[in-house]
Amino acid sequence: MQLECVFFGPFRDAVGEKTVFYETDAETVGELLVELEAAYPLEGELVADDGDGLAGDTVVTRDTKNVVHIDGLETELAADSVIRLVPLVYGG
Numbered sequence: 001m002q003l004e005c006v007f008f009g010p011f012r013d014a015v016g017e018k019t020v021f022y023e024t025d026a027e028t029v030g031e032l033l034v035e036l037e038a039a040y041p042l043e044g045e046l047v048a049d050d051g052d053g054l055a056g057d058t059v060v061t062r063d064t065k066n067v068v069h070i071d072g073l074e075t076e077l078a079a080d081s082v083i084r085l086v087p088l089v090y091g092g
Helices: 009-015 029-039
Strands: 002-007 019-023 058-062 082-087
Touching: 002 009, 002 029, 009 082, 019 029, 029 058, 029 082
Parallel strands: 002 082
Antiparallel strands: 002 019, 058 082
């Protein structure tokens, strides 16, 4: 299936584009993130080292809803899903 993946901040810099239409066989957000880490210079930036959650303060949404509030990395994907990858921003 093809998914629209939208990258923000340093993720966009690493990928080189804001939006990528990514072809995948991934069934869950976690599987997709592992693929994206391998396909782009994002290794260790999206999935925690233990594979049990998101790395750091990364926010990932599926169709505008934070995946943490759905099923985390087990959140299922659909062909029309829009995935947004956002590093948490601190500042004042």
